[in-house]
Amino acid sequence: xxxxxxxxxxxxxxxxxxxxxxxxxxxxxxxxxxxxxxxxxxxxxxxxxxxxxxxxxxxxxxxxxxxxx
Numbered sequence: 001x002x003x004x005x006x007x008x009x010x011x012x013x014x015x016x017x018x019x020x021x022x023x024x025x026x027x028x029x030x031x032x033x034x035x036x037x038x039x040x041x042x043x044x045x046x047x048x049x050x051x052x053x054x055x056x057x058x059x060x061x062x063x064x065x066x067x068x069x
Contacts, residue, residue, distance in 0.1 A: 010036070015032060018032045018036065021035065022035050
């Protein structure tokens with residue numbers, strides 16, 4: 001990941017919730033920023049995997065139409 005950063009804003013409510021959550025050292029986050037980075041990366045990776053699954057399904061359907069499956 002790039003070292004360059006951009007600023008975003010979140011609601012005070014979300015910031016407070018995250019701040020409380022990261023107080024527990026078991027969670028392994030030392031800042032709200034680190035937590036938000038982690039969550040966004042997880043969501044984006046899940047989204048990429050979902051696209052891959054959709055593409056696999058489309059290919060499977062095409063192979064069936066062509067009589068290969």
